[in-house]
Amino acid sequence: MRVPLKWLSEYVDLTIGPKELAERLTMAGVEVAEVITAAGEWDGITVGHVVDVSPHPNADRLVLATVDLGGEQQTVVCGAPNVAAGQKVPFARTGARLIDGRTGEHTVLRPAVIRGVESAGMVCSEKELGLSEYHEGIMVLADDAPVGVPIASFLGDPVFDLEPTPNRPDLLSIIGVAHEVAALTAAPVRDPSSEYSAARKPIKGRVQVQIDDPDLCPRYVAALIDNISVEESPAWMQERLMAAGLRPINNVVDITNYVMLELGQPLHAFDLTRVGGRKIIVRRAHAGETLILLDGAEQKLSADMLVIADAEAPVALAGVMGGLNSEINLNTTTVLLESANFHGPNIRRTAGALKARTDASNRFEKGLSPHLPPIAAQRAVKLMVEMCGGKAADGIIDVYPGKRKDIRVTVTQRRLHALLGMELPVARVRQVLSSLGFSCRWVPPDRFVVRVPYWRTDVSIADDVVEEVARIIGYDELPTTRLRGALPPAQPQPRRDLRTRVADILAGAGMQEVITYSLTSLGALRKVVAPEDLSVDAPLRIANPMSQEQEYARTSLRASLLRTLADNVRRRDEFTALFETARVYLPRPGDLPDEVETVAAVITGRAPGRWGEPEGEPAGFYEAKSYLDMLLGRLGVSAEYAETADYALLPGRAAAVSVDDRRIGLAGQVHPRVASQFDLEAPVAMFELDLDALLPHVAGPRRYQPAAPYPAVEEDIAVIVNRDMPGARVQSIIQAAPLVRSARLFDVYSGPQVPPGKKSLAFSISYQAADHTLTDEEVRRQQERILTRLRGEVGAELRG
């Protein structure tokens, strides 16, 4: 909503400057997004024409600019780099009031001698005019700027670009803004006049209005004006409309727009001769009906849309746009003026469905006051009488099935105090409310009875009134205190805590956390998830996706991580390890999806050597496992790994991770087929864990184990087993033996020194007893037993 201040000042005196007014409005909840031309005090500043630029005799960075002011010329010193002959510029004479470009203070321009040259005036920057902060060069005006005229008449009045909140349709009118200004600056509001004398016989009988669907049209007011001559509106009205951002069309249409901007009530003018049967019927559209709107688009209407119809067919889409068939044209002589109230949600739905949001629908959808239609109609008739040579029919037709009473709200001092955290004197409350147009009666000992002005459709309960008081006083005036009172009992959040711990551990181990989008494409999921899994957990689709890339709620983090990895390794060639903790969304019939907390990681590249250059083998399966082992170890989880098959992983390099026989995740090397789809050439390892499945297995606080006072004995053994025997199985047999404190694998060998198809596994075993020093004999016997078990269970032989 653009509010030209000159127009605004017709209804309320503007006693403070535009900048301060904008600030006060904004703080009170009426956001002024921009002051479009902040004409400060531009006395003595006129449009000039630069006719010559020559070097300053005593300074390299300065020039002498000769400026024609229409009949006289001034030569001034100028330091702006952009000044050039031929420009139209704002020129300030000595004595002009402007803003100091360095300090930002208001100042009066004095004559000066700059490096020995007298300078009586200056060429101004935007900052010096208070238009912006720009002070790096002079302001250059349009070529058609008239030389010699005051700058204010060329640049125009300041205009507020207002962004009212959706609860305040009254602020989509100049008069509504005037009420705010009045309350904030203690000035009275002057309502525009709607007095006119009717020159024709009564409207009754000349036109009929019938509301078939009063649920969607609580009120319909019609007026008739004869003897209209359609032509251009006067210049003052055209200027105002343009300043407010509307294009002038003709005097009749301009008046409807003008009154809409002035009072907030959209109006529509029909050519009476084109309204069949001289009858207005407000009804829902019939199925299959069509209407060509003013913008030329033919719209198919549905039965939930409200139309204005004549005896035969729709002539307007109610509250949205008129129809071409009843439009005002140059031959129109009798105008049927509509000023109605419509049901907001319905108008919004219709405008949205037809993609035809208009200035009218934008106001109606927010719920206008049903008090407005007769006021606006009379104001428009008055203007048509004055500007179009119109002769008004006597009276108006006012069909008002949805009559609404004034709203009265009771507000107690107790409530006011409870919400604001401070007490306010009764007189202060009454003064604030009446400045906003509320009437306020004090009923001792504790109540205010407040009547809400009709234009404030947003106020209906006591707390709304409290806000009115608070915002006009200013929120900054309220006290600032801290919360007191009892705290609720603490609820554990194990799911969140686990995610936090996982992120800390992985980042601490050198992985970089990334956060990627939750939505992905089906194509991306297909690259990393088996078709059968995609059909079991078919991802949720977005009904209105912004793009194909963001069409599905992801059921796996893999694709996003691989893509992120690929984007980054293109830029660098270092060891790269990324992880993400996020949810995947597994659909459930008839319910919200299961949002499964997941961690996934991808690793690629060679680790840095002494000087940071990549060295050695590229990271593969075992690097992924290193991170996983450490993560699970720190969480106190002992997991088992078993070879598995996975769509995205290389066979033979994929492991299922389980705890207590429940599968919680996967680790593996990404299949080159998959990697290449992401343009990844080097080997990539990954793991993923279902944190919700892991959660019940995470150990609580560790139990302290005192160090045994008796020394441990270290013995190494090497055994030969079949090549496909899982090392973890051999290790677990050793680990399970009595007196074995730990067993650490330290070598794996297959080659000429062992038989074909075999491998050698070497373990360092630490034996220890809790209650005595082990003898050599005990250790030897234990080792024998271990070897016997290994021989029996996994066919192991001691390596000689």
Place this chain on the structure above:
Amino acid sequence: MAATPDPAPLMPSDNESLTQIESQARSELDAVDDDDALERWRVSYLGRRGRLTLVLRGLTSLPLEERKSVGAQANRLKRELEAELQEKKARLGQSATEALIAERIDVTLPGPPLRAGRLHPTTQTLRDMLDCFVSMGFQVVEGPEIEWDHYNFEALRIPKDHPARDMWDTLWIDAQEESDRPMLLRTHTSPMQIRIMEQAQPPIRVVVPGKCYRYEATDPTHEWMMTQVEGLAVDEGISMADLKGTLADFAHRIFGPDRKVRFRCDYFPFVEPGMELRIDCFLCGGEGCRTCSRSGWIEILGAGMVHPEILESVGYDSERYTGFAFGMGVERIAMLRHGIDDIRLFYSNDLRFLDQF
């Protein structure tokens, strides 16, 4: 290896006289020039099976007279050799240290690189924010990212076809079948206000972090996925003054104690009165610049007193209980803290960006 029993002590041979041992030990010790050689020397003379040790062990098999004189000599020699061993050890140590000192290294060279892992800047800022609220007694809870229209809109007083819906352009889930329960990607964390109040009684003091989604074209200040922190406090006697105090404490803790904080009226359908928190622009110091759209102030968050109809709808007595709620974007706060000028950097995950935090 495991301990094995000592073999029986051996007698020194006839020509293995103490004098011989003494002279050989001394000349060998002289030649020792490092710790390893010194240890070998010790084992060969003073070790468990060292030559001098064997002489001492063999004493018992000698006649008494001989035992006395040989014993005295052997013990003297042992003491002397042990002393010389210590002396040599100290000398060697000293010369090793001197060698290290003499060597000198270039202390300006870098250490071998350790791989630094980092948390995402959103996570870092989010944690700081949550820490701040936790210290004020708020508990952290989370909720679903895919929500019912009911919780995201209806229960928050934003019915279908309400103009306020324009404030939250929504990504809708495609319903497989016609349903009167539309599902969506939550546009804010506010649905958790309802879910929490439905399940608990006052006093309530929670913060809810989480991802939110909007149907939005991206540009330097708009991103369709973002992280929010919602706050909710409901109890007897909570006022706007408490809301101001809580938010001012938060802003000062996150942005520094010198920031100016201002509160202005704003509108959200689920609060009344509604407010917005602003801090003075730290780029221009309040003069007005591009970042603050020339106002000198930067909007940080939206807040307000929980609407009494919402309190009633979850079964609270709105005359007895009042409360406040607030919501803010984590990325926006991270941008202000770190001077990041493009929100799209967060989720494009360029390591050249992430490495900086």
